[in-house]
Amino acid sequence: MKLEVVQIDLSKIVLPKRLVKEHPERQIRQIAESITAFGFNDPVAVDEKGEIIEGAGRVLAARKLGMETIPAIRLSHLSEVQKRAYRIAHNKITLNSGFDLDALREEFSALSKLDDAILLFTGFETAEIRDLLTLPELPELAPELTESLSENKTVTCPHCGGQVHV
Numbered sequence: 001m002k003l004e005v006v007q008i009d010l011s012k013i014v015l016p017k018r019l020v021k022e023h024p025e026r027q028i029r030q031i032a033e034s035i036t037a038f039g040f041n042d043p044v045a046v047d048e049k050g051e052i053i054e055g056a057g058r059v060l061a062a063r064k065l066g067m068e069t070i071p072a073i074r075l076s077h078l079s080e081v082q083k084r085a086y087r088i089a090h091n092k093i094t095l096n097s098g099f100d101l102d103a104l105r106e107e108f109s110a111l112s113k114l115d116d117a118i119l120l121f122t123g124f125e126t127a128e129i130r131d132l133l134t135l136p137e138l139p140e141l142a143p144e145l146t147e148s149l150s151e152n153k154t155v156t157c158p159h160c161g162g163q164v165h166v
Helices: 023-036 054-067 082-091 102-120 126-131 144-149
Strands: 005-008 044-046 052-054 070-075 152-154 164-165
Touching: 023 070, 023 102, 044 054, 052 054, 052 082, 054 126, 102 126
Parallel strands: 044 070
Antiparallel strands: 005 070, 044 052, 152 164
């Protein structure tokens, strides 16, 4: 089966009855900003009737931007059951992994040297980017704290004064 990207009139795209993934306004704004910065590079998938199989967030962002057409692929080979299951799978499988924080930190650091404004279009909040780029060094444990960790007693942190039973 060969997939073909076509331009579809946005007014003819139908959202499914149930959106199983939430699309808060903040996320729609981020998607719209990404489309503006990089282009609409990820086609949505629709069935033969124009109903979204995957890509509802991109459709909502395109509507917010006032776009008339968007790129799409037609998945006419899926049964109704497969369409419903694929909607869930497409959204869930991307959530089943995290980021390699060291690699992400290196990439953000390199990008910030080239064009730090581009970081605002990555989907990360400013505070998250700042935290990744400026991780504070953790203080060394005081020798008396290290020694007392092997004993079963209450220890006072020399840095914050907090107490913990160890």
